[in-house]
Amino acid sequence: MEGFDEQAWHGLLSRAASANASDIHFAPDAPPFFRVNGTLTQFAEAENALTEREISSLLSSWMTAEQRERFRTLREIDFAREETDFRLRLRVHGFAVRGGTALSVRLVPERIPALDSLGVPPVFRRLLSLHSGLVLVSGKTGAGKTTTLAAFLSEISRQRAVHIITLEDPIEYVYESGKSLISQREIGTHFASFGGAIRSALREDPDILLVGELRDAEAVQAALSAAETGQLVLASLHTRSAAEAVHRIESFFPAAQQQEIRAQLAAVLEAMISQELFAAIGGGRVLASEVLVATDAVRHLIRAGKSEQLASCIMSGASCGMQTMGQDIERLRAAKKIDAETARRFEKTR
Numbered sequence: 384m385e386g387f388d389e390q391a392w393h394g395l396l397s398r399a400a401s402a403n404a405s406d407i408h409f410a411p412d413a414p415p416f417f418r419v420n421g422t423l424t425q426f427a428e429a430e431n432a433l434t435e436r437e438i439s440s441l442l443s444s445w446m447t448a449e450q451r452e453r454f455r456t457l458r459e460i461d462f463a464r465e466e467t468d469f470r471l472r473l474r475v476h477g478f479a480v481r482g483g484t485a486l487s488v489r490l491v492p493e494r495i496p497a498l499d500s501l502g503v504p505p506v507f508r509r510l511l512s513l514h515s516g517l518v519l520v521s522g523k524t525g526a527g528k529t530t531t532l533a534a535f536l537s538e539i540s541r542q543r544a545v546h547i548i549t550l551e552d553p554i555e556y557v558y559e560s561g562k563s564l565i566s567q568r569e570i571g572t573h574f575a576s577f578g579g580a581i582r583s584a585l586r587e588d589p590d591i592l593l594v595g596e597l598r599d600a601e602a603v604q605a606a607l608s609a610a611e612t613g614q615l616v617l618a619s620l621h622t623r624s625a626a627e628a629v630h631r632i633e634s635f636f637p638a639a640q641q642q643e644i645r646a647q648l649a650a651v652l653e654a655m656i657s658q659e660l661f662a663a664i665g666g667g668r669v670l671a672s673e674v675l676v677a678t679d680a681v682r683h684l685i686r687a688g689k690s691e692q693l694a695s696c697i698m699s700g701a702s703c704g705m706q707t708m709g710q711d712i713e714r715l716r717a718a719k720k721i722d723a724e725t726a727r728r729f730e731k732t733r
Contacts, residue, residue, distance in 0.1 A: 387437040389444070393468070398426065399490060400469055403667070405525065406489050411435040411482035420662050421525070435483030442477045442486060453571075463491075463553040463569075470494070474555050491529075491555045498534040501527070502670040504711070506654060506704035511539055514590070516653035516677075517610040519597075521620040521628050526658050527670060528619040529555055529595075535617065536593060540565060545590035550580045552595045570595075581605035585612065594618040600635040607644070610651035624708070625655045625675040625697065629690035642688070649685040652677040657708065661721050661729070669720050673708040676700060 395415060399407050404417035407426075412434065414427040443451060445464055454460040458479040465472050474489035498507060510518055520528045533556040536547060540561035547563050552570045566587070574580035577594060578601030584592055597603050597618050610616045622628045632648060633641045657673040675681060675697055684692050697705045709730070716726045 387433055387441065392441060395426070396466060396469055396471075396490075400471065404490060406487060408488075409433055409438050409441075409486040410480060411438060411485065418525075420666065420668050421660060422662075438486060439484045442475075442484060445475060461553050461571075463555055472555060472557070474553060489555075493557075495533045495537045495556050495558070496530065498538045501531060501534055503531060503534075504656065504672045504674045504704065504706065506656075506674050506676060507535060509704065510654055511535070511542065513615050513653055515610065515613045515615050515651075517606065517616045517618070517648070517651045518653050519618055519620055519628055519655045520658065521622040521624075521655065522658045523621065523623060525660070527660055528658065531656070531658065531670075532593060532617055532619065533558070536565075536591070537561075539563065539591065546588055547591045547593065548584045548587060548589045549593040550574065550577055550584070550595055551593070552577075577602035578605040581609055585609055585614070589614055591615045591617065596620070597632070603632055603635050603644070607647040607651060611647065616651075622657065623659070624657050624673060624694075626690045626693045628655055628657070629685055629693070633688075645688055646686055649677075649682040652682070652685070659708065659729075661712070661715070661725050663720055664722055669715060671708060671711045671715055671721075672706070673697065673711070674704060674706050676703045676705050678703055 399417050402417055402419050404419050406418040408416040412432050414425055414431045417424050417426050450460055450462060454477055460477045463472055463474050470493040472491040472493060474491060476487045478485055520531055522528050537558060540547065540558065540563035544562045547565045549567045551567065554567050554569045558565045558567065568574055568580060577598065581592065581594060581602065582605050592609055592614050594602065594606055594616065597606060597620055606616050606618055620628050620631055622631050633644060636644050654677060655675040659671050660668040661671055663669040675693060678700065681693065681696050684690065684696065694707065697707050712726050712729055715721045716723060
């Protein structure tokens with residue numbers, strides 16, 4: 384694509400915003416791609432491919448000198464930037480590929496959506512009153528975890544006077560404090576590791592901690608300890624079910640320590656919500672969720688290492704607000720929010 388400068392970038396961003404794209408992807412010698420309603424779509428013809436130089440120049444223009452040096456050393460980088468003319472924030476991931484540099488750009492609306500507008504399960508209303516414990520939101524990349532957690536915190540801030548500390552990679556949504564004091568911190572800019580930042584946060588008088596992702600043993604151990612000391616900890620995981628989330632948390636630790644971790648998790652867990660986004664009838668996407676509430680039976684199964692039986696607890700726990708993903712998808716199909724083929728495709732992937 385000849386002359387891909389700032390003006391051309393803004394034109395492309397305008398097209399992406401008009402198409403309600405969630406992401407823009409760039410790779411050397413390929414045209415830009417948009418992801419719209421979960422589907423990857425080629426934006427332009429092959430003759431409008433971007434060169435490696437154009438992609439590298441665009442990335443470099445967005446980075447500070449420190450970020451350029453980090454990218455040169457690590458060959459990948461994450462950061463956020465604002466596009467005020469479009470009322471968007473961008474989560475940028477630059478990475479090295481065969482042929483040069485590639486970019487994945489997530490489009491984040493400037494305003495945090497209202498919690499009720501997302502289609503989250505009713506149990507979220509009860510969770511808003513929690514003052515301690517652990518709430519996990521899981522799902523694959525692009526399942527809307529960050530948006531759900533942001534909407535949840537925004538609603539708490541509107542209702543309650545608390546100190547909220549967020550630990551993010553990178554900062555995507557920018558919160559308005561409302562009744563709450565909200566301190567946002569970004570890895571690589573404000574702290575070096577999630578585990579260290581969680582421990583540091585406990586000296587900063589927080590009521591609520593948001594951990595952008597539990598990605599290693601240090602972070603998991605620190606998050607569990609924070610919840611044990613009386614904070615409400617919200618965190619995300621890249622898993623597709625409650626059982627997978629428990630296995631994932633255990634897997635960070637050696638076998639000799641896993642029983643201890645299960646006991647900690649069982650003691651502090653309040654709820655796990657696993658979510659996916661599906662193409663909606665009439666356009667857009669709709670949220671489907673699995674909900675696990677930490678009843679006595681659930682805590683017992685986690686302590687005993689019987690996470691494979693959690694699905695049975697969920698199926699019988701409707702009175703506590705629990706639901707399986709399959710049950711929620713059937714509800715969406717019956718309400719004509721998704722079509723039967725979408726529901727069938729989901730069943731084949733389980």
